[in-house]
Amino acid sequence: MRINKDIEQALRSLSYIEKHKGLVNAREISTDLNIPFEKLSKVLQKLAAHGVVKAHRGRQGGYGLARELQSISLEELYTMLEENYYVVPCLSGRECKSHELCQILPGMNRFQIELNSLLKKFSLADFTASTTRV
Numbered sequence: 001m002r003i004n005k006d007i008e009q010a011l012r013s014l015s016y017i018e019k020h021k022g023l024v025n026a027r028e029i030s031t032d033l034n035i036p037f038e039k040l041s042k043v044l045q046k047l048a049a050h051g052v053v054k055a056h057r058g059r060q061g062g063y064g065l066a067r068e069l070q071s072i073s074l075e076e077l078y079t080m081l082e083e084n085y086y087v088v089p090c091l092s093g094r095e096c097k098s099h100e101l102c103q104i105l106p107g108m109n110r111f112q113i114e115l116n117s118l119l120k121k122f123s124l125a126d127f128t129a130s131t132t133r134v
Contacts, residue, residue: 006081009035009043015128017053018069023062043081050080069128075119087112 003011012033017024026044030037044063047053054066078085088108090096 004082005039006043006046007077009033009040010047010077010081011124011127013040013044013063014047014052014065014069014124017063017065018128023056023060023064025062029063046081052077052080069124072124073120074122074124074126075116077124078119087115 013029013035016029016033026041027037029035029044030040033040044053044055048055048063048066051066052072053063055061055063084092086092088105090102090105091109091112096102
C-alpha cells in the first residue's frame, strides 16, 4: 500500500510551513521540496479550503498554518484530499454489479474499518521533521 502523491506532498509542505514558523511563499516550498508548483498550488488550495492553512495574499503573503498539526489526523487529511480513499469502490456506496456475489466484501469492510482506525491514530505532527516517533 502506498501513500499517494497528494498526501505525501501535503505532509511535506505542512512540515515545511511548520518548520518556518510564519508565512511561506508557495514558490519557495515548491523549489525547496522539488514539488511542481502547479501541483503544490492545488494541494495548498485544498488545505486552505479545509482550514488547515491560511493563504495570505500580497507581496509579503504566503501560507501559514491555521490549525495545529497535532489536531489533525491522517484520516482527516485523506478525507480532505481524496474523494474516495476506500480500499474497494463498493465501500464508498457506489453501485457494484457484483455486490450480490461478492465473497470478499465482509473482509474488505473489516479491513477498511481497521485502516480508518489506524489512520486516526496518527496526527500530522507525527510526520514533521521536529517530531521523533519510534
